[in-house]
Amino acid sequence: MDSGISKFANNTKLCGVVNTLEGRDAIQRDLDRLEGWARANRLKFNKAKCKVLHMGQCNPKHSYRLGEKWIESSPEEKNLGCWLMKSST
Numbered sequence: 001m002d003s004g005i006s007k008f009a010n011n012t013k014l015c016g017v018v019n020t021l022e023g024r025d026a027i028q029r030d031l032d033r034l035e036g037w038a039r040a041n042r043l044k045f046n047k048a049k050c051k052v053l054h055m056g057q058c059n060p061k062h063s064y065r066l067g068e069k070w071i072e073s074s075p076e077e078k079n080l081g082c083w084l085m086k087s088s089t
Contacts, residue, residue: 003030008080012045024062035067053077053084 003016003026014031018024038045047066051074054061064071077084 003027005030005034013079018060018062024060027062028064031064031066047071051077055084 003014006013006015012034014027014034016023016027016030018027035045045066047069050066050069050071052064052071053074053076061073063073
């Protein structure tokens with residue numbers, strides 16, 4: 001499984017279903033690819049703004065990194081003016 005990626009202006013979103021270890025590994029592999037692409041093109045992600053939004057019930061809440069930096073988890077994120085929030089249950 002490869003992750004979905006979306007770009008709008010200077011925002012990049014990576015998403016995927018992670019209900020297995022293989023899903024977690026796929027997300028991390030795609031993050032590594034994004035970091036390699038950025039490095040090859042002499043671009044940088046603002047890693048301080050990178051967040052993980054864990055959605056759904058029974059989410060294992062895996063940790064991910066972009067390059068050497070671990071990405072913080074967030075309970076909500078704004079996407080094109082709309083707030084996305086993880087469920088409270």
